[in-house]
Amino acid sequence: MEVMLADMVFALSDAVDLVGVDDDLHGKRVAVMAAECGRELGYDDDRCARLLHAGMLHDCGVSSTRVHQHLVGEFDWVGSQAHCVLGARLLADVPALARLAPVVRWHHTHWSAMPAELDPELAHDANLIFLVDRVDALTAPFYGAPDYLMRKEEGRRTIAANAGGLFCPDLVDAFMAASRREAFWLYLERRYLWRYLHDVAKRGLATDIDLAGLRQFALMFAQIIDAKSPFTTEHSLGVARLALYLARRLGLDDATCARIEIAALLHDVGKLRVPDSVLEKPAPLEPGERAAMLRHSFETYQILHWIGGMEEIALWAASHHEKLDGSGYPFHLAAGELPLPARIIAVADVCQALVQNRPYRAPMADAAVLAELHRLIVAGLLDRAVVECVEADLAPCMAVARGEGLPA
Template sequence: MQIELSDVVLALSDAIDLVGIDDDKHGKRVGVMAADCAHELGWSEREQVLMLNAGLLHDCGVSSTRVHHHLVSEFDWQGSQEHCLRGEALLKNVAPLAHLAEIVRYHHTHWCDLPTGLDRATALAANLIFLVDRVDALTAAFYGAPDYLLKKESSRLSIAEHSGQRFAPELIEAFLSASKRESFWLNLEPRYLAHMLPQRLGREAGAELGLAAVRSLAMMFSAIVDAKSPFTAEHSEGVARLAFDLARVAGLDAETCARIEIAGLLHDIGKLRVADEILEKPGPLDAGQRAAIMRHSYETYQILGGIRGLEEIALWAASHHEKLDGSGYPFHLGSDELPLASRIIAVADVCQALVQDRPYRKPLGAENVLDYLHEQRKEGHLDGDVIALLERDSARSFALARCAQAA
């Protein structure tokens, strides 16, 4: 498996931006503005790409729609540091992206409050992300409006007021100079972003990633998803561990088992677009809420499908709600179209959900879980052969599903 890092960065940015639900381009706009300001400052092309990547991923510590609302609706939110620390922790454990960790850590810290021992280049990079992030918070409501180019002036004036305190004076000057151009603002519209981002990321030869690096990135994706709610905590990792073990018991080769584990880690990325109150609702969902939930597997497919070389894993991950009789979603695939990997992940997903505490019920015991799985088999939903793999050592399977730490 060899995939391009630039593809992964864009996919990760897509996943992070899903948290905005109706506004899913925040990170991309921040990245483009940061790169444009870096160009205005005379920074090298490599530094401009660094700023683009930092902007795309700066909110990787945000999984909650509630937190996202605070960040885009309030200029300086008291709880902002929490997601900065979480973002740093996620990035520093992923080798291809670890160089962004410190920038993300300080991207909501005022210029006058940055640690004195912090490298100046890192301090400027972090403060530039903070600056353009706040520009987007001030301006996002006007994008696409007929008088959009007039509305931007109030944002420019508001930012200029904070020179020397929240933002470094040289960064303010660069922003004011770059943002005089109408192109600076028009580049932020969705139709232009879609064309521009792959070209800009392509300025620097993309690093090719092997299986181990892809797995570490998948762990980061899953950590972002599982942090969305107390009721999603450890779900992706539990599904991945159980799916890996079922694939091993099935006699699949080591690489296929590893790819199935990655698909398990990635299967619920699309849930980032589901509002917190829907995931945490203690009672039955209404029709509209169910529809919001049902789109998540297709969102997963769209995000992962943009990573060249990950097409097969994208289908496995997105098929976890498909059923053998063709009544599942989002593609209504039938038994003749669902590979073994998809069937394994589907069983692992159901099993893990049943043994986990959810807002509408307590965890089920082993006997009840097996009864439910067999009901699903009889109804033509789940694969009986995969369920049989789980039953070979059901105690081990349930331990893997319940607790990643124990596994």
């Protein structure tokens, strides 16, 4: 199994931008502005492509909507370095993206505080991402307004006033020159933004990644997802471990087991769009909050099914809240439409959630988990054969779900 590296980068960018909830284009706008400034500076295609990809993924260390609100709501924020460090670590662990890690690591560092030992090219690229990231924080509230092109001037003045302190003067000059053009700003509108990205962003990404490389990407996604809340720490990793364990116990072939693990790692990517306050609420959800939760598995599907070659994995991942009687969501698939891998992930998801601490209840003991699984079988919601596999190996399964053991 192979997928295009470009498709994975776009999917990762889509996932990261979900954290904006009502504004899911921040990273892409930063990417386009960085590339346009790079062209103004006369950078070659490879460097402009690196800027574009770094812009798309610069906030990969942000999972929390609270942190995101700080980053887009405040021009300079004292806690900003934490997500830079995390994002750089995540990128460094994926060989195909490792060259972006230094840019992301320093993209909230003031020019006057940039480490002297850092390669000058990387320092300039990181500072350029910082500059256009702040431009987007200043101007995003006005996108789409009738006077949008007039409102940009205040942001340009703010950037110019911070030359030499926050931003490299040469980069400020390039931004001021590029942003005089109306096209610079009109590229940022949704319909034009997508055209720009699809024309430019695949440069430098026209390679395939194999199943092992895909797993590296999935692990990166999972760490971003699981950092969303202290109540979801290692949830995706736990579901993936248990789903893989069960798939092997049920005798599925190695290739299918590997794809099930990847689907399980990715199953909750859509939760990045759910506000922290909803995930961490200790009381029953209001209708609007419930609606936010109901859409998360469809968001997962939308991100994953556009990756060529991952259509089946996308369905398995997005079906973790489907029920055998057709009462689940988001597609209301019934038993005959749910393949075994989707059923395995659904059971693994329930098990891991029940053994994990949640805002509305404490972790459940093994016997209580099994009783709940049997209740869901009787209600016609979960697959009996998969649950019986858990029951036949209960202690090891629960240990795997808690992260106390690994699949054999």
